[in-house]
Amino acid sequence: MNRSLAFRTLWWNDLRQLTPVAAVLVVLTLALHVISLISANDPLQTSNWQVLLLLGLPGLFAVGAGALLVGHEKETRTIRWLSTLPIARGDLIRAKLLSSVVGLILMWLISLGLAAVFSAGEIFRAEMPWNGTGDATAAPTWILHSTYLLLAGLALAWRMQSPIVGMLTLVPVATIPLLVAGTVCYAFGNSRDLISPSPAILLACQLLSIAGVIWWGARAALADLGPAKPYRIPQHVSEQLIAPTQSLGAPKLPFAALLWQVTRQNRATLLGCGCLLAIAIMLASAHAGHPGRAKPDNELALATFVCFVASSWLGVSVFQGDKRHNRISFLADRGLPPLPVWLSRQLPPAALLITAALVGAVVIAVNTSRANYSFELLVEILLLALMSFSGFIFSQWTSQWTSSPIVSAVVGPGVSIAAAAYLSFAFTTLAAPIWLLTICAMFPLFATIILMRRWMDCKHDRIFWAGQTAWLVGLTLVPTIPLMVTLGTTESMSRETRAELMAVVQQTQFTSALIQPTELMLTTKQTANEGLEGENHLSPKDAFQTAKDALRNQLTSSDGAVQVNPRIFDFLRFEISMARMRLTGDPAQQPDRAQTIANYNELLRITLQIARRGRLSYRLIDQDGADLLEIALLTELDHAGSSATIEPNVSREIMDTLRDSTSRHRARRQAIALSWSQWSQGKQFRQYGGYYLPDHDGSFSWQQSLAEFRRAELMVQTLWQLNDASVGKNEELRRQLAEYWRVAPIRYGLGPDGNSLVAHDPSQFFLEMRMYPSAPATQWRAGWERQR
Amino acid sequence: MSSVISVRELEVHFSGCDALQGVNLEVAAGTVVALLGENGAGKTTLIRVLTGFQAPGAGKCSVLGLDPTRDALEIRRRVGYVSDSPALYDWMRVSEIGWFAASFYDTGFMDRYRGLIAQYAVPESRKIKHLSKGQRAKVALALALGHDPDLLIMDEPTSGLDPLVRREFLESMLDRVATGRTVLLSSHQISEVERVADDVAILHQGKFRIQQPLAQLRETVSEVLISLEDPLTSLPELDAPAIVLHEESIGRQRRLVVLGFQSSMKEAFESRPGVASVRVRNATLDEIFVACIRGRQLAMNPEPTTPGLTVAEVA
Structure with a gap:
């Protein structure tokens, strides 16, 4: 007999028997990794889960290999048949040992590979569970422990009659290295915890345990493959043993x-x-x-x-x-x-x-x-x-x-x-x-x-x-x-609206429309560098001059879109109001009236420029900011005495801009479409056109995400319709917007005194300085747009 | 007599093989019917259909007036079934398994079971896993007979048992038949079938070759041994009602197993030039079985000439 051929054949036979359970475990682990990836919300939880999977695959294999290779063969009696062949007992035992160890190594490699792929390498930087310190010995500990489980499982399978009993016994046996190490540390060290020994002691106990189960398993295997002990049938079985069936009668x-x-x-x-x-x-x-x-x-x-x-x-x-x-x-x-x-x-x-x-x-x-x-x-x-x-x-x-x-x-x-x-x-x-x-x-x-x-x-x-x-x-x-x-x-955006939005997006595809608008600053670098803020702040006059100069310089140094944010709006609105207030009253009592008029007009020009440049922005929030600036300019024009204080050319420019509703609607239309494009492609998380989308549910479920997405798309459709709608439908559309954005209907001019918050009549418009829009389109299609 | 088992044109097909091809069978009450066939003939498949473990592809069958497809559980409760490898709880003792099975039947099971166990001399206190093969078979038989079923179906029950145990089994069957019960026995132990069977049905490749009362079969099937002076001598074809089941040449002898051989046919052979001698005797069941299995091309005989006799084409 060719001994090496026989040994290889035995090994092949054993690996074949392990293949089904190994395949099932790999598929299960793969499925769990996929589920973990899909449902990843908390990176830390995902990381912990992936560590569990990394350890679980080889661990389960180690638990089952012995029962499968030895226990199952004992049950089906194929091991008896193998014993009848001219194979040395030692070869039989070694073949099973070798194939199970090779199987375990393969499981570790597959598990590490899967973990690396699904965590993009992060798994090797994460802490292992059961060892919060992330000790470097944690990985060898688990590899050794799986080896110990494998060998203990084999030994118990040889020793026990039933493979299930063998596996049950394996659970307490699996804790032996941990308990021994814990006891040693408790008795001789500083540990007050039996199940948290020092890594070095644990490693040593694991190695000793491995040696112990190899020796014990080998003895059990040799005994099991040797001649069976005779069964002694008791001569006089006590009546009590079969009493239940005799004394109770037929059930x-x-x-x-x-x-x-x-x-x-x-x-x-x-x-x-x-x-x-x-x-x-x-x-x-x-x-x-x-x-x-x-x-x-x-x-x-x-x-x-x-x-x-x-x-x-x-x-x-x-x-x-x-x-x-x-x-x-x-x-x-x-x-x-x-x-x-x-x-x-x-x-x-x-x-x-x-x-x-x-x-x-x-x-x-x-x-x-x-x-x-x-x-x-x-x-x-x-x-x-x-x-x-x-x-x-x-x-x-x-x-x-x-x-x-x-x-x-x-x-x-x-x-x-x-x-x-x-x-x-x-x-x-x-x-x-x-x-x-x-x-x-x-x-x-x-x-x-x-x-x-x-x-x-x-x-x-x-x-x-x-x-x-x-x-x-x-x-x-x-x-x-x-x-x-x-x-x-769930209702979603109509196909027609989607097509119209896409058409606008495609038209602007190769333009500068999507360039991020410039954020305007109210200070210059010099004043910031000189620390002239906070305690060392400038005088109001100097601060105003600085801010005005800063804005002028920023506006002249570029010609693209700008952000119209609340700070800029507050500054301009306040300074314009202050300048106008200074110009009311008896001109004879105003020694620097000319300067004040000049400043006032300059502010108006800057405001107009910012409004025009805000219209170039793709963000809806800048469009709404431009609305407020234009309403503020209109308010200035409508004030008594404006003809004396506002220069004719400034007045003319303001009127031209206010009358150009076509450009205003076009700019809004483009902003709606481009903001929708940015948001739907996921480029701006939970932001639409600069506004943070309200969270209607608070959950991370796909169902709610889908519902939220569709709700947001309907909102975009509503904006689109409001921008294009005739006067008749406006109120209903505003109501839908108020509902979506979770603002009181009054913000859209609906309800008691609602009109004071929408510039239907600019003279009645309640424009508070801090009332910057928290929802889009609050001033669209209002009376101020119909100036002639 | 009414039929306890009735099978009409039953077909069972598995992928790659036709286990049963249009079989017909009638088992009268109070008879022992032996189902003979080589390994893979379809005996176990037929029994599995009768007990509801296998659904037929076509055809109809009834057992005790019930349809096995619809009423399988009721049939199994009413018949005594001993499979070819009966499953027993090897951790139970002999008495325990009887006590356990008694819970599923009417009163009287336990007494009958214990009586049979005593009759078979199986130790009650011993665990099933420590019984010999013959003892396990006896326990399985006792469990099947414990509820005194009208019909006993046994699938190769004596396979691997020694002659003494087989004899005990057969005697049990005879006792049952004597009390009017019916037995369907599947086996390839020809000698024991000869001793107990009333009717014999030989199954080959999913079809019945012969179905006939045993006594009639013995009388109508003959072994004809013709000694020839010249081995190349041709012999005349036998006319009806004779049917050659099997023919072989052994040197200068031609051996035929013939159904319905007449004395005139012997004279015809003897008068043939080149024929030295003709000897005729009744064939044994063993010889009939082998002849049916090995076979020879025969014409299909849809109108059997002998009452109760069915002979099918042999490939």
Whole structure:
């Protein structure tokens, strides 16, 4: 026999057996990464989640590899057949060890690759969980721990009869390095926490534990492959052992017999998972009851992990217990109806889970001191319970369609996590209501009930798989119904309006229209550099001169669009008013009247220039600012005595501008279209034309984002219509705008005294200096535009 | 007598093979019908259709007056079914599994079960996983008989069992038939079928080759051994009602298995030049079975000349 060929063949056989579970885990991890990416709102949460996925893939593989390679082969007796071949026991054991280690390395590489791709490299800068200091030893710790899990899993699989019992035993065994290290640090070091040892001690304990399980596993493997020990059948079995069947007589209720059968059959699993749940309760209770600990999250995290694994494996036991040796045929052959059989499989593990939840709630409530009661704690415990139940529900579904209990035990938790991630994505991002998600979370139960008959008859045909797929598709699509409804029913911008806006955008494509308007300053660089602000401020006269000079210089140094912001508006409005007030009264009492008139006219010119240059801006807020400046100029023209104080050419220029409603509407039209283009392309987050869009919901869900987007587009359509509308429709359009922008209707001149806030009659217009527009188009189509 | 099982033009198709191709079967009450066939003939498929585990592609069937497609659960409750590899809870003891199964049936199950277990000498306190193969088979039979079903369907129940256990099984069947119950037995243990069967149906490649009462089959099928002086001597074709089921040449001997062989045909052979001798005897069921499986091209005979006899074309 060619020994190396035999060894390679064994290795190939083992890798083949690991491939399905590895493939499923990779696909699940990929799906979870995608969900994480799509629903990314909080970068820190996303980072933590990606770290969990990075560790989860190799971790799950390590837990399942031993059970699959050894436990499953023992169950199907293929290992007995291998033993009959001329292969040395050592070669058989080494082949399994080598293939599982190679598999683990591959899982780590794939996991690291996926994490790097989906986090764009950020994952390697993020802190690892369970180690808030971001210690450099955290990564080697986890790699070593996964290796330890793998080897311990193999050793337990050789040692134990049942692969499920082996996996259950692995959970407490997995904590040995941590507990030993913690004990050493507690006893000989400064640590006051058993589960937070120093990294160096932990590493040392891990290495020792690895060596220990290799030695123990090798012994167990050699013993298992050696001659079997004879079974001793007791000569005189006590009557008490078979008393229940003799003393109780035939059971009257078939359901009671089914419950007895499933509980006895799965008692090891029920007991093991019960112990795990008890440990989880103790950990959660410790987290809740001890304030001010250095790392309280470790206990809660461990409790969550243990609880989740226990509930998942309880779910796996629902159907996998009957799959062994096709035991379910016993019930199918006797024509038992599927529903009582289904109920009897579900009831014991579900009852255990519910009991653990109730006991846990009581224990935590008793152990938590009053000071530590908080809403946050309640939410943590509730989430823990929800996760556990969802783990159970999805794992029991997995166990119906997977053929091997080990694959089910590994894939079940993975599927549960993926489902939980998707449902929370559906809640936060798709805005699916809780009641709908609760129904969706029940889909796996419905699936297993409906397909129970086919499962009992071992009819794993196309109909069976189509049924399972249909439930999975339903689970995926049903939470999107609210989004679809929103998509279908939310009114959006009409095609005609969209086409008109696009036409304007395309016309301005190669012009300077989209250049950012210049922000005007009221100071010069010199005055700013000389510190002539604040305490060392200039005199009002000098400040005015400085500001005027600054504005003049900025306006002459460029000819493009400018921003018309509240500061500029306040300054101009105030100075113009002050200048006019100085010019009222007896001219004989005004020695510097000529200078005042000159300043006044210069201010008017500057105001007019800024208004004209504001019209060049693509921002709607600058258009509205220009409106206010033009209204202010009109107010000055309308004042008594303006003919004596305003120079004729200035007056003429102002009138020309005010009369040019065509240019004004064109400028607004362009601003509406260009602002819409910038906003809809995402170039200006939550801003439209310089205005911050109101948040109608506050959530980050896609549904609300879609609704918000469409609402905003309707608002743009309303602006477009208002700009082009005849007088008749104006009031309704203004009402719609006021509603969207969440301003009182009075701002648009609707309601009592509303007209004073819209310049229908400039002499009645209540233009307060600080009343800068918080919503667009408040002065559009008002009386001031109809000056002749 | 009314039919306990009735099958009409039943077809079952799987991808790549036709498991059953238009089979017909009638099982009268109070009879033992043996379903014979080689591996892959379609016996288990037919039984799975009768017990509702497999839906037919075409045709109709009824068991105890019920349709297996609609009333599968009711049929399984009323028949005693022993599959080829019965699933038992190996962690249960013999007594426990009987106690467990008793909950699904009427009162009396437990007593009958325990009586059968005692009769088969299977230790009640032992776990199923520690029983030998024969003991497991006996437990499966006891579980199937415990509710005293009118119809017992057994799919190769004695496969892999020693002759003693097989004998016990057969005696159980005889006891049942004596009380008016019906047994459908699928097997390829010809010798034991010969001992217990009333009717025999031989299934080959999804079709029945022969369906006839066993006694009649024995009388009507003969093995004809013709010694020839010249191995190349041609023999005349046999006229109706004779049908050659199988023919082979062994040196200077020609061996025929013939259905409906007449004495006049023997004289015709003997008078043929080149024929040294002709010996005729009744064929055993084993020989009939082999002849049906190996076969020879025959004309289809839609109008059987012998009452109750069906012979189908053999490929």
